[in-house]
Each structure stands twice: as C-alpha cells, then as structure tokens.
Amino acid sequence: MATKNTPQRDAVATKARILDAATSEFAHKGYDGARVQSIALNAKVNINLIYHYFQDKENLFVAVMEAAYSIVRSHHGDLELRSLPPDEAMRRLIIATFRMAIEFPEIIGLLTAENMQLGRHVRGSSLISSLYDTLLDFIKDTLDRGSARGMFRGDVDPAQLFISINAEGYFYLSNRYTLGAILRRNLDSKENLAQRENFICDIIMGYLRPI
Amino acid sequence: MATKNTPQRDAVATKARILDAATSEFAHKGYDGARVQSIALNAKVNINLIYHYFQDKENLFVAVMEAAYSIVRSHHGDLELRSLPPDEAMRRLIIATFRMAIEFPEIIGLLTAENMQLGRHVRGSSLISSLYDTLLDFIKDTLDRGSARGMFRGDVDPAQLFISINAEGYFYLSNRYTLGAILRRNLDSKENLAQRENFICDIIMGYLRPI
Amino acid sequence: MATKNTPQRDAVATKARILDAATSEFAHKGYDGARVQSIALNAKVNINLIYHYFQDKENLFVAVMEAAYSIVRSHHGDLELRSLPPDEAMRRLIIATFRMAIEFPEIIGLLTAENMQLGRHVRGSSLISSLYDTLLDFIKDTLDRGSARGMFRGDVDPAQLFISINAEGYFYLSNRYTLGAILRRNLDSKENLAQRENFICDIIMGYLRPI
Amino acid sequence: MATKNTPQRDAVATKARILDAATSEFAHKGYDGARVQSIALNAKVNINLIYHYFQDKENLFVAVMEAAYSIVRSHHGDLELRSLPPDEAMRRLIIATFRMAIEFPEIIGLLTAENMQLGRHVRGSSLISSLYDTLLDFIKDTLDRGSARGMFRGDVDPAQLFISINAEGYFYLSNRYTLGAILRRNLDSKENLAQRENFICDIIMGYLRPI
DNA sequence: GATGAATGAGGTTTCATTCAT
DNA sequence: TATGAATGAAACCTCATTCAT
Known part of the structure; x- marks a missing residue:
C-alpha cells in the first residue's frame, strides 16, 4: 500500500492547520483575546503540538x-x-x-x-x-x-x-x-x-x- | 452637614478618575488586554471601588x-x-x-x-x-x-x-x-x-x- | 463581641501558615519537587493567596x-x-x-x-x-x-x-x-x-x- | 554480516553516554529538577532512545x-x-x-x-x-x-x-x-x-x- | 536502532470578582 | 467610603511518555 499516507502524522499539514486556525483566532480576537486552546480546537490538534511547533503564543503570533x-x-x-x-x-x-x-x-x-x-x-x-x-x-x-x-x-x-x-x-x-x-x-x-x-x-x- | 471629608465631590472626582484611566487602558490594550488592576493603579483607587461604581469590566467598558x-x-x-x-x-x-x-x-x-x-x-x-x-x-x-x-x-x-x-x-x-x-x-x-x-x-x- | 477575632481573614496568621507549610514543603521536596498546590493545601488556604502574598514560587522560597x-x-x-x-x-x-x-x-x-x-x-x-x-x-x-x-x-x-x-x-x-x-x-x-x-x-x- | 554501521558497539557506547549525562543531570538538579530532555541533549541522543533503553525516568535514576x-x-x-x-x-x-x-x-x-x-x-x-x-x-x-x-x-x-x-x-x-x-x-x-x-x-x- | 509526531497530566500563574471589615 | 482578604476559573506552558514510521 502506498507509502506516505495517513493524513494524521503529517507534520506539514498539521503545522499549516495550526497556522490557519491561529491566523483566524488572532485576526478575530486580537493577541490578548486569542486563546491557544481555541486555536488547537479549530486546528483539531492537541494543544501541546502547538507548543511543540511554535514554542509559545508570542512566537505563534510572529509566525502568523x-x-x-x-x-x-x-x-x-x-x-x-x-x-x-x-x-x-x-x-x-x-x-x-x-x-x-x-x-x-x-x-x-x-x-x-x-x-x-x-x-x-x-x-x-x-x-x-x-x-x-x-x-x-x-x-x-x-x-x-x-x-x-x-x-x-x-x-x-x-x-x-x-x-x-x-x-x-x-x-x-x-x-x-x-x-x-x-x-x-x-x-x-x-x-x-x-x-x-x-x-x-x-x-x-x-x-x-x-x- | 457634610459628615467627613466632602464625600460627594470625591465620589464624582473618583468616578471621573476611574473613567479616565479606563479610557486610556481600553484604548491602548483593547478589551481583552485591559487589566482592571492596571486601571485601578492609574486612577489611584482601590480596585474594589471600580466594582463598586461600575459593577464589572464589561459595564466599565460600556461607560467608557x-x-x-x-x-x-x-x-x-x-x-x-x-x-x-x-x-x-x-x-x-x-x-x-x-x-x-x-x-x-x-x-x-x-x-x-x-x-x-x-x-x-x-x-x-x-x-x-x-x-x-x-x-x-x-x-x-x-x-x-x-x-x-x-x-x-x-x-x-x-x-x-x-x-x-x-x-x-x-x-x-x-x-x-x-x-x-x-x-x-x-x-x-x-x-x-x-x-x-x-x-x-x-x-x-x-x-x-x-x- | 470583641473586635478583631475571626481566625479567618487574619493576614498575619495566614501568611505565617503559608510560610510554615512552604518551609516544610521546600525542606522535604527541594525547590523543584515542591508543589505550590501542596503548600496551599497544608496551609489550608486558597492557592492564589500564596501568589497574592508572595508573588511567585521563587519569591516564596526566598521568604522561606x-x-x-x-x-x-x-x-x-x-x-x-x-x-x-x-x-x-x-x-x-x-x-x-x-x-x-x-x-x-x-x-x-x-x-x-x-x-x-x-x-x-x-x-x-x-x-x-x-x-x-x-x-x-x-x-x-x-x-x-x-x-x-x-x-x-x-x-x-x-x-x-x-x-x-x-x-x-x-x-x-x-x-x-x-x-x-x-x-x-x-x-x-x-x-x-x-x-x-x-x-x-x-x-x-x-x-x-x-x- | 554486520548490517549497517556497527550497531553493537554503538548501543553500548550510547547507553554509556546516556548514563553519563543522566548522572550529571541528577547530581546537579536532583530527581525532580532533572529533565529527560536535557539528558538526551547532553548525551546527544534522541530522547526516545532513553525510553528505549531505560523505560522511564525513575528507572534511569536507579541505573544511575x-x-x-x-x-x-x-x-x-x-x-x-x-x-x-x-x-x-x-x-x-x-x-x-x-x-x-x-x-x-x-x-x-x-x-x-x-x-x-x-x-x-x-x-x-x-x-x-x-x-x-x-x-x-x-x-x-x-x-x-x-x-x-x-x-x-x-x-x-x-x-x-x-x-x-x-x-x-x-x-x-x-x-x-x-x-x-x-x-x-x-x-x-x-x-x-x-x-x-x-x-x-x-x-x-x-x-x-x-x- | 533511531526519530519525529502526538498526547495527557498537571504545574505555575493571571485575572476578574466577591467577601468581610 | 474605602480596603485588604479571599476565591474560582481558566490561561499559558512544561514535561514525561507513547505512537507510528
């Protein structure tokens, strides 16, 4: 069966999903109003993955x-x-x-x-x-x-x-x-x-x- | 009769001071970034006075x-x-x-x-x-x-x-x-x-x- | 009845209780092993009171x-x-x-x-x-x-x-x-x-x- | 036959490197202050190798x-x-x-x-x-x-x-x-x-x- | 054997707010 | 009127650990 499938465990896609969700959250709520948890929810990832990829909220904002x-x-x-x-x-x-x-x-x-x-x-x-x-x-x-x-x-x-x-x-x-x-x-x-x-x-x- | 240090005048002035501080805080930090404590500090009042006069943060924002x-x-x-x-x-x-x-x-x-x-x-x-x-x-x-x-x-x-x-x-x-x-x-x-x-x-x- | 009673709401006593509990916790677990929550529990205070009085864990350690x-x-x-x-x-x-x-x-x-x-x-x-x-x-x-x-x-x-x-x-x-x-x-x-x-x-x- | 870069020797050396790093970490930080990640870093191994060889932190401490x-x-x-x-x-x-x-x-x-x-x-x-x-x-x-x-x-x-x-x-x-x-x-x-x-x-x- | 992805538990801290004096 | 004590909810973040490749 094809190598490289399984939509989960795809780092690039996951990072992109996080970034998308974060973009929306920061845009709608501002930096202080944005909730990391809410970003995780919308990106359908465990909240800690966000910290794994982006270190902290500030850094995530910069990436966005x-x-x-x-x-x-x-x-x-x-x-x-x-x-x-x-x-x-x-x-x-x-x-x-x-x-x-x-x-x-x-x-x-x-x-x-x-x-x-x-x-x-x-x-x-x-x-x-x-x-x-x-x-x-x-x-x-x-x-x-x-x-x-x-x-x-x-x-x-x-x-x-x-x-x-x-x-x-x-x-x-x-x-x-x-x-x-x-x-x-x-x-x-x-x-x-x-x-x-x-x-x-x-x-x-x-x-x-x-x- | 005026019991104790001109209470009426003070109330008005105090409320105004709170409102001023809150105006600045909300303007600079946004609703979520604003801190009630910081408003109290800048208005030089005890934080509870804010709740006394304005009930809660939301209400204070409306007043502002x-x-x-x-x-x-x-x-x-x-x-x-x-x-x-x-x-x-x-x-x-x-x-x-x-x-x-x-x-x-x-x-x-x-x-x-x-x-x-x-x-x-x-x-x-x-x-x-x-x-x-x-x-x-x-x-x-x-x-x-x-x-x-x-x-x-x-x-x-x-x-x-x-x-x-x-x-x-x-x-x-x-x-x-x-x-x-x-x-x-x-x-x-x-x-x-x-x-x-x-x-x-x-x-x-x-x-x-x-x- | 007597002014100044009610064992609760006694800042000095509460602070002392926190300090005692913290002393024991830090002594037995070390700085990293110590849990602020555990200190709160032993002092029978809300955990946030600790932060109210001592700012953070580091500061509490210094006080101890x-x-x-x-x-x-x-x-x-x-x-x-x-x-x-x-x-x-x-x-x-x-x-x-x-x-x-x-x-x-x-x-x-x-x-x-x-x-x-x-x-x-x-x-x-x-x-x-x-x-x-x-x-x-x-x-x-x-x-x-x-x-x-x-x-x-x-x-x-x-x-x-x-x-x-x-x-x-x-x-x-x-x-x-x-x-x-x-x-x-x-x-x-x-x-x-x-x-x-x-x-x-x-x-x-x-x-x-x-x- | 020796498949791929001398695996046996490496295993022993790697385990030793982990043990050395862990010894230093536990000695300097104590059990609670020690970080598995930090041990991995100092041993220049992937953190999972530590779990592979030593099961968990407790076990690693015992080995140390x-x-x-x-x-x-x-x-x-x-x-x-x-x-x-x-x-x-x-x-x-x-x-x-x-x-x-x-x-x-x-x-x-x-x-x-x-x-x-x-x-x-x-x-x-x-x-x-x-x-x-x-x-x-x-x-x-x-x-x-x-x-x-x-x-x-x-x-x-x-x-x-x-x-x-x-x-x-x-x-x-x-x-x-x-x-x-x-x-x-x-x-x-x-x-x-x-x-x-x-x-x-x-x-x-x-x-x-x-x- | 080795590695990156992913997760769960829980820790520290912040903050709005209420209570008692 | 005014203030310090106290609390609950929830936020950010860390860390050990497991899963999949």
Whole structure:
C-alpha cells in the first residue's frame, strides 16, 4: 500500500492547520483575546503540538504575521500592471487592494492586532518594509507616467496616495460595525461592498484628475 | 452637614478618575488586554471601588464608550459651519475630524476595540446612530449647496464621503506603526501630521471638484 | 463581641501558615519537587493567596529562606556562653548546633535546596554572612581562651572547626537514609540521636585536646 | 554480516553516554529538577532512545545510582591498606574518602538526591549495605590494631567514626555555597581543598589519639 | 536502532470578582 | 467610603511518555 499516507502524522499539514486556525483566532480576537486552546480546537490538534511547533503564543503570533505578509507579497507579485496605461494601472491597483482585504479578511484583524501592540513585531523587520518598496515604486512611476501624459495632476505625494488607497478600503472593513450602526446598513453585503469599491475608485481617480 | 471629608465631590472626582484611566487602558490594550488592576493603579483607587461604581469590566467598558461618544458629540456640536460657504464648511469639517482624533487619541483605540468585539455595545444603541444623524445631514446639505453653486460635482454619495473623511485620518493614525515601518518615517511627528492633514483636504476637495 | 477575632481573614496568621507549610514543603521536596498546590493545601488556604502574598514560587522560597535564617539567628542569640569556661562553652555550642538541627529539622532540607541551586539566594546576601560573624568570633575567642589556659591545642583554624561542628551533625541527619541502609539502623531513634550527640562532642573535644 | 554501521558497539557506547549525562543531570538538579530532555541533549541522543533503553525516568535514576555505587565500590576495592600500620592506614582511608568525592563530584549530588527521596531506592537494596561491610570491617580492624599498639584510644565506635570520616568532607563539598557565603571564600579552590583535606586528617587523627 | 509526531497530566500563574471589615 | 482578604476559573506552558514510521 502506498507509502506516505495517513493524513494524521503529517507534520506539514498539521503545522499549516495550526497556522490557519491561529491566523483566524488572532485576526478575530486580537493577541490578548486569542486563546491557544481555541486555536488547537479549530486546528483539531492537541494543544501541546502547538507548543511543540511554535514554542509559545508570542512566537505563534510572529509566525502568523510572517505568513500573512507572505500572502500579501504574493498578491502584489501577481499584479502585472506596468504595461498598462497609467489610469488603468492605477484603477486596477485600487481594486486589487480592496479585493485582497475581502478575499483575505484576516489581514485586517492581524494588522489591527499588530498596531495595537505598537508594531512590536513589524518594527525593525526590514523584510516587511522592503516588501512594499516595489509597490511604492510602482505608484510613483504610474503617477509620473500619468502626469506626463496629462492624465493625472502633477503634485501628488506617492506615499500619501499609498496610505489613502489602503485607508479607503481598510477603514470601511475594519470599522464596519460602528459604521454599520451609524449608517444603519450591513456593510458586508455584496451590493454595499461593490458600491464601496466603486466609490474608492471614484475618489482616488477623481482626486488624480489634472487641475 | 457634610459628615467627613466632602464625600460627594470625591465620589464624582473618583468616578471621573476611574473613567479616565479606563479610557486610556481600553484604548491602548483593547478589551481583552485591559487589566482592571492596571486601571485601578492609574486612577489611584482601590480596585474594589471600580466594582463598586461600575459593577464589572464589561459595564466599565460600556461607560467608557458612552463617555467617548459624548465627547465626540460635543466636538460636533461645537462646529458652527452651516453659515459658511460650502467649500469652506467642508474643509473645516475635514480638518475638525482629523484634529479630533489627534486631540482625543483614545477614540481610535476605543473604536478599534468596539469593532474587534463586533460592535457588541454599539449595536442597537440608537443613541449612537442618532449622534451622527446631524453630521450626515450636514454633509448632505453641504454637498447639495456646493453642487447647486457649481463648486462640487453632483454625483457624490454623502454616506460614502462620510466614511472617507474619517477613513483618511483614522487609518493613518490607527495603523501608524505598520505604516511607519513601511514608509520608514515617524507618522506622529508634527510635520508629518500637518502634511497628512493637508493631503486629506486635498484628496477630498480634489475629488469634489466638478467634473 | 470583641473586635478583631475571626481566625479567618487574619493576614498575619495566614501568611505565617503559608510560610510554615512552604518551609516544610521546600525542606522535604527541594525547590523543584515542591508543589505550590501542596503548600496551599497544608496551609489550608486558597492557592492564589500564596501568589497574592508572595508573588511567585521563587519569591516564596526566598521568604522561606529568610525566615529560616532568622530562626537560626535567634537560636544563636539565645546562647549565653561567653562567661563560661572555654571547654564548657565549646561543648554547649556543639550540642546547641546539633539540637537546633533536630528541633528545626527543616533547616537541613532548606540548606540542601539552597546548595543544590548553587546558593543562588544566599549569594551576595550580606545579611546571611554577617549572621555568622558573631558565631565565628565566638569560636575564635573560645579557642584563644582555651589554648591560653592549656585546655585546647593551639593550632586550630576556627573556620575549619566551625565547618566540622556543623558537618558532624548535619551529615548524620541529611544522609540518614543512605547511612541507615549501610549501618542497618534507624538513625532517627532517640537513642541513636543521643549517641551521635555524644560522639560529636567526643570527636571535637578529643581533637581539641592539647598536643 | 554486520548490517549497517556497527550497531553493537554503538548501543553500548550510547547507553554509556546516556548514563553519563543522566548522572550529571541528577547530581546537579536532583530527581525532580532533572529533565529527560536535557539528558538526551547532553548525551546527544534522541530522547526516545532513553525510553528505549531505560523505560522511564525513575528507572534511569536507579541505573544511575547503581552505576555510582559501583564506582564507589571499585574505589574502595583499589585500596590496599590492610598491610599498613594502623595510623597510616587510617590516614590513607580519610584522604581516599575525601578525594573520591572530589574526583567523582557527582556522587554528592546523587546521594543528596537519594536522601531527599527518603532513600527510596537504597532501602532494601542489600547490595548497597553489603558494599560498605568490608569498609566498616576494615575500620573496626584498624581501630583494634591501633588501640592494641597504643596508637589510638580504645573507646571508639567504628560506625560513628565511619560517619564522621564521610561527614567532614561531604558536608564541606555539599554545602560549599552557603559555607562559601558565610566564610567569604571559594571553597572549590585548590588551596582551600588541600587545607580542608589536612584539617580532616587532623581532626580525625587528633581525636583518635590515646587518652 | 533511531526519530519525529502526538498526547495527557498537571504545574505555575493571571485575572476578574466577591467577601468581610 | 474605602480596603485588604479571599476565591474560582481558566490561561499559558512544561514535561514525561507513547505512537507510528
């Protein structure tokens, strides 16, 4: 009978299951609210396996963050935008940014957790900052290309724009419950998400119009 | 008659001290990370006084949130914008929104905590939604006045704009640590805060330009 | 009825009970073998009270050691030997040393625990070394007085003698189980203890005889 | 045929390595403080090998103790003292006893561990008591020979003397940290060890002088 | 023989909370 | 009003040990 079967005793799969469960737990509860036991339950592993593979809760959190950043990086990598005209490229970046937060919803909770801890983990990790360098370069290039062609205004700060592109979607999602109460609607609904996506494009592209 | 050292005044002051300490603690640590003991310490009261006045941690958190919303309301109430021309009114609203988050920095942590708890407390509290109704009305009116005068484009959704006005500043502040790592600057510095304030005005007002 | 009663809720008594139980536990099981839960049980207190009063296990151990040294000090202080003739004074010191280890049997286990931890706690604590200074002085004086009167030999090192006086009784008691197996007797019996006491006097005093 | 890298030799060597590491671990940490994992690490073997060869921690401890007693026995066996004059024989025994504890320093920690466990293992093991019978006989004979020749006093209890010969060195070494703090010197230094050896000879031989 | 995966028991500690004064 | 004593629940983590390969 086939070598290498038995879904149990598969270290790689088990580690992945733990990491998945931990990602969800930390994203939804924050670092302090997360329970190692609850992660074990969701990963269907004995709690001690978590300590076996990840030493302690702190370390597990770091592993989760690193995996998350790695997912973000691969998302960025998938974009093939440099050959597109600047307005189309920018529009696609805006949409991709928003959709990533929807398709990988844990990223918001994780970043929130990270910031609540004053960026304890991200601080000093050159890996993470460098991860965004290509993205920032791309924004700068696109702005240059766009203003050269008279498509964009010429006075845009790429860093500020980067923040805003993220802010518009992130805040909508991260604060959906208080916003939902204020606006008396369910921000998670398909229609509302689509509407927000459109608005984000409008506000950024509207701002970029030449003066 | 006043038996013994002015008990009434003290009660009020003590409660206020507890509330202040709790506001800071919940804002910085989140609900789960907050420690009742630590609140007692910072408020310089015996921990039991907290239970005496606020029953339990959950209740204390609710009291903190309500006090926070009340501060937000008073900020809004202070604005006297209806008599101003629409562009000036809008600009002032944008600035006031950003500055409130800087002057009352705990509000960000508190809203984050609230949303991490799925808005458990805000949900159903008509008090809070009504709190923003006048603000949303103001935005709608101003947009109408502005587009009537040809100052603003005519297709702006007031609710989306409200979200964006908040998003632009909130995200910058709430995610300052991860953003700071990515951009390699200290987002808290005076200059960077002023620069962001300008950019937020630019992006919103730039978008509102007539088509 | 009388103020200040109710044996429960008496902090001093409770702390003392915890300290007693901890002394016994650490003496019998060593630091690593000691169980905080077991201490709580024997002290008839909730385990958390131990943490309330002593922070953690390590700290509790330190408190136990300090209490033990304090008992030792008071034993030394009780001796009024300086007015006695040197041989009588020395004999009484020898007996007192042995009897203290019998009357406060935990001291042996505690010192063993301390030494197994490489004296982590005693190291640097000037309190402890100074505690023995008067005792060492007394031994030196007595040796001087004795040799001056021709009662003792003149070449005795007081520090070495101090070690030996303690060694003779301590080793007998600390290693009573292996020794008991080798010698096929119960070293704890009244007779055997008395016999040992006599022998210790004999060996020290026999050695001290003038050459 | 020798399938795969000399398995037999390895087994013996591996077991020996485990035993060595375990001896050190138990001696330094005591039974409860010892970690099987740490033993595996120091022996450079997989932890499961320890369970393979020794079943469990308790059993490993027993094996360590038996190996230790066997070393002690071989030390005794090496002594060829019966043909020497009694005073010289006695002096050599005293020195050999002290030096064994220095050359095989783990013996002290192991005996301490054994006694802390109330001699659980040594109890009933006739092997161990018999191990010392020849030694006790030798002491008795030597005392007899010595007093017959007028070299020693005639009233010495051999068992008590045996205890003292061991006590004088064992206590010095086992309690070196507390003693070191009290006396403010490093008892492990070459000079201090030599000085102690001399003193132990002096005190025993001094006591044995005829009355 | 040797190794990594997995588990169960239990230990220390934290923390919210109640009780008694 | 205010405070220290006391408690229960549960969290994190360690460690010996077994299982499967």
